[in-house]
Amino acid sequence: MNVTIRRASEGDAGDIANLFDDYREFFGEPSDLPLARDFIAGRLHRTESVIFFAQTPKERCVGFAQLYPSFSSVSAGRVWILNDLFVTESARGMGIGTKLLGEIKAFGSDSNAKSILVETTSSNTGAQKLYETTGYQEVSDRIFYEQVISDYKD
Numbered sequence: 534m535n536v537t538i539r540r541a542s543e544g545d546a547g548d549i550a551n552l553f554d555d556y557r558e559f560f561g562e563p564s565d566l567p568l569a570r571d572f573i574a575g576r577l578h579r580t581e582s583v584i585f586f587a588q589t590p591k592e593r594c595v596g597f598a599q600l601y602p603s604f605s606s607v608s609a610g611r612v613w614i615l616n617d618l619f620v621t622e623s624a625r626g627m628g629i630g631t632k633l634l635g636e637i638k639a640f641g642s643d644s645n646a647k648s649i650l651v652e653t654t655s656s657n658t659g660a661q662k663l664y665e666t667t668g669y670q671e672v673s674d675r676i677f678y679e680q681v682i683s684d685y686k687d
Contacts, residue, residue: 534627536595538636541584546574548594549586556597556619560654583613585636587620587629596620596629598637600649610647613637618651618660625659634667652677 541549550570558564576582576599587596599617604610615637620629641649651669653660665671 534589534595534624534629536587536589536624536627536629536632538585538587538632540640541577541586541597543574543577545584545586545594546570546577548588548592549573549584549597552586552594552597552619552621553617555621556617559619582616583640585633585640587624587633595624596633598633600637600640603650605647608647611645613641613644613646613649615649615651630663631667634663638668 547570550566550573553573554564554566554569557569573584577584581601583600583602585598585600586594588594597617597619598615600613601616603612603614605612618630618633620633637649649669651664653664
């Protein structure tokens with residue numbers, strides 16, 4: 534499949550929101566397209582995230598990746614958190630995830646980042662394989678914790 538990867542602007546929020554809604558459903562959340570659209574539009578409007586998306590020649594959005602900025606105090610440098618990566622089921626296995634990760638790596642380099650961090654569920658072996666085959670390394674000496682504060686909605 535011939536796809537183009539490009540960085541999203543505010544005008545792309547609607548197309549990406551459809552995929553974002555599918556992504557949330559993949560992880561067990563109920564479909565809520567208005568919430569997805571508002572969330573993506575908010576991130577892009579306030580430049581709180583960087584989103585890359587894959588588009589077919591007929592302008593169909595088939596994949597996206599969303600990065601959030603952070604910093605590492607220990608390495609005293611910029612870090613990007615790859616929070617979301619999703620390719621629509623009909624386009625999986627065609628190298629779109631690899632292309633998105635390649636664009637992210639170039640973006641990380643251009644923005645002088647020290648690293649790109651990503652986490653995935655232990656059952657998502659497809660994502661694990663993708664990350665490992667594109668140069669990501671498992672960090673075995675780290676444990677992630679979470680404390681839920683509220684059901685905050687943007």
